[in-house]
Amino acid sequence: xxxxxxxxxxxxxxxxxxxxxxxxxxxxxxxxxxxxxxxxxxxxxxxxxxxxxxxxxxxxxxxxxxxxxxxxxxxxxxxxxxxxxxxxxxxxxxx
Ligand code: FES
Numbered sequence: 001x002x003x004x005x006x007x008x009x010x011x012x013x014x015x016x017x018x019x020x021x022x023x024x025x026x027x028x029x030x031x032x033x034x035x036x037x038x039x040x041x042x043x044x045x046x047x048x049x050x051x052x053x054x055x056x057x058x059x060x061x062x063x064x065x066x067x068x069x070x071x072x073x074x075x076x077x078x079x080x081x082x083x084x085x086x087x088x089x090x091x092x093x094x095x
Contacts, residue, residue: 001014001015001016001017002014002015002016002017002054002084002085002086002087002088002089003015003087003088003089004021004024004025004028004084004088004089004090004091005028005088005089005090005091006024006025006028006030006090006091006092006093007049007090007091007092007093008092008093009030009093011028011029011030012028013025013027013028013029014027015027015084017084017085017086018083018084018085019083019084020079020080020081020082020083020084021044021046021055021077021079021080021082021084021091022034022037022044022079022080024079024084024091025079030093032044032079032093033093033094034079034080036080037080038080039059039061039062039065039078039080039081040065041065042065042066042068042069042071042078044078044079044080044081045066045069045071045076045077045078045079045094046076046077046078046079046091046092046093046094047075047076047091047092047094048075048076048077048089048090048091049090049091049092050088050089050090051087051088051089051090052074052077052089053087054084054085054086054087054088054089055077055082055083055084055085055089056082056083056084056085058073058077059081061081062077062078062081062082065078065081066078077091079091
């Protein structure tokens with residue numbers, strides 16, 4: 001199963017393929033910041049530290065929401081909209 005580690009708390013969880021990064025946080029016992037849960041508000045943005053290639057591709061909608069907060073999709077993802085596909089991924093919650 002894919003594994004997601006969440007910084008700065010350094011908690012990790014295994015997730016089923018297709019679960020998103022918010023699910024990963026929940027499994028790891030991390031309180032994730034989120035608002036709409038629907039790829040609209042941008043409050044769930046996280047920084048991808050390692051394993052970006054293990055995540056589903058950025059959708060045009062996600063890119064649009066990230067751009068609205070000046071976050072580049074090569075570095076940041078929206079946790080509610082980002083599915084985990086494989087391997088080990090490390091993300092960092094934003095302040
Ligand atoms: S919770 Fe609103 S975009 Fe993810």
